[in-house]
Amino acid sequence: xxxxxxxxxxxxxxxxxxxxxxxxxxxxxxxxxxxxxxxxxxxxxxxxxxxxxxxxxxxxxxxxxxxxxxxxxxxxxxxxxxxxxxxxxxxxxxxxxxxxxxxxxxxxxxxxxxxxxxxxxxxxxxxxxxxxxxxxxxxxxxxxxxxxxxxxxxxxxxxxxxxxxxxxxxxxxxxxxxxxxxxxxxxxxxxxxxxxxxxxxxxxxxxxxxxxxxxxxxxxxxxxxxxxxxxxxxxxxxxxxxxxxxxxxxxxxxxxxxxxxxxxxxxxxxxxxxxxxxxxxxxxxxxxxxxxxxxxxxxxxxxxxxxxxxxxxxxxxxxxxxxxxxxxxxxxxxxxxxxxxxxxxxxxxxxxxxxxxxxxxxxxxxxxxxxxxxxxxxxxxxxxxxxxxxxxxxxxxxxxx
Numbered sequence: 001x002x003x004x005x006x007x008x009x010x011x012x013x014x015x016x017x018x019x020x021x022x023x024x025x026x027x028x029x030x031x032x033x034x035x036x037x038x039x040x041x042x043x044x045x046x047x048x049x050x051x052x053x054x055x056x057x058x059x060x061x062x063x064x065x066x067x068x069x070x071x072x073x074x075x076x077x078x079x080x081x082x083x084x085x086x087x088x089x090x091x092x093x094x095x096x097x098x099x100x101x102x103x104x105x106x107x108x109x110x111x112x113x114x115x116x117x118x119x120x121x122x123x124x125x126x127x128x129x130x131x132x133x134x135x136x137x138x139x140x141x142x143x144x145x146x147x148x149x150x151x152x153x154x155x156x157x158x159x160x161x162x163x164x165x166x167x168x169x170x171x172x173x174x175x176x177x178x179x180x181x182x183x184x185x186x187x188x189x190x191x192x193x194x195x196x197x198x199x200x201x202x203x204x205x206x207x208x209x210x211x212x213x214x215x216x217x218x219x220x221x222x223x224x225x226x227x228x229x230x231x232x233x234x235x236x237x238x239x240x241x242x243x244x245x246x247x248x249x250x251x252x253x254x255x256x257x258x259x260x261x262x263x264x265x266x267x268x269x270x271x272x273x274x275x276x277x278x279x280x281x282x283x284x285x286x287x288x289x290x291x292x293x294x295x296x297x298x299x300x301x302x303x304x305x306x307x308x309x310x311x312x313x314x315x316x317x318x319x320x321x322x323x324x325x326x327x328x329x330x331x332x333x334x335x336x337x338x339x340x341x342x343x344x345x346x347x348x349x350x351x352x353x354x355x356x357x358x359x360x361x362x363x364x365x366x367x368x369x370x371x372x373x374x375x376x377x378x379x380x381x382x383x384x385x386x387x388x389x390x391x392x393x394x395x396x397x398x399x400x401x
Contacts (some may be wrong), residue, residue, distance in 0.1 A: 034292055
């Protein structure tokens with residue numbers, strides 16, 4: 001494919017929400033690669049946002065010359081303005097500034113903000129329409145129906161960036177939904193796959209974030225260690241692809257090469273393979289429905305030599321079973337699950353909670369708020385999220401005493 005064939009893709013204006021994080025910097029790396037191949041005008045940047053990393057955000061602003069730059073932490077606004085005083089770039093701050101950037105003039109909005117903090121910006125991007133590259137699974141988990149309703153109204157194109165959902169997006173034949181028997185997401189098993197439950201109980205934050213295959217932020221790394229990440233991904237897949245719980249499954253694949261398997265009624269199983277490198281799904285999202293070059297690692301199957309698969313151990317990793325139960329229960333359960341998990345993981349990372357207590361904290365919140373209906377709008381979702389966090393915070397305080 002010649003550069004001329006890609007003109008419509010390369011001219012897309014891009015906003016990156018969470019540009020200083022792992023997915024955000026990987027997105028800009030893919031854009032750098034495109035500019036090396038096709039010229040400095042490829043993928044002009046509309047806006048960049050970050051929560052608190054002023055220095056990196058200012059460096060990115062000088063390099064990519066966006067129309068707008070936003071720092072979520074309002075207390076750092078003046079510092080950012082001073083760092084960029086000679087650039088003419090519009091500088092904003094606070095949650096409202098991030099939401100405003102999400103609803104701006106971009107053709108592609110990369111939602112790379114971690115956790116429920118990405119919910120309102122993601123919904124704003126969806127309401128605007130266009131392409132929304134979604135690297136934040138929590139917003140779909142917490143507000144699945146609200147998110148789907150917004151998609152249907154705006155006709156936004158959601159391009160999943162999680163490696164497993166991006167793989168499913170590429171492999172699923174949406175025109176033959178009747179023939180899809182099962183979608184299986186793979187899990188690496190995390191750093192504790194071969195550990196005993198007793199050893200995991202003594203795990204430190206440093207050990208939990210040391211993922212064997214992927215380079216990720218601390219929160220998602222802990223979620224991978226508990227297998228909660230895979231449970232959240234099952235809920236996300238349910239909402240993104242309209243599949244019921246009984247047609248979704250998980251298998252542990254330690255090499256992280258096969259990301260998704262789709263089983264069809266005729267006996268075919270289609271698998272998606274790529275190296276464990278987030279720049280691959282990011283490139284798919286930026287270029288869809290065409291394909292662009294990315295700097296990601298290429299597969300060498302001979303060097304790999306072995307691809308293995310095993311059943312997920314739901315007794316040793318109860319967070320996965322808890323998430324699956326919340327998927328089946330529906331209602332507010334996924335919202336509560338996500339909120340309480342964020343509280344528990346934050347407490348673990350700050351050494352106020354043991355690794356094995358993460359699931360207990362989340363389970364208590366889910367049980368306390370059992371049978372509540374799902375939030376019908378963003379305000380209702382936020383209210384459920386807040387109540388779940390209060391219950392989880394109390395549980396953390398009790399366990400830490």
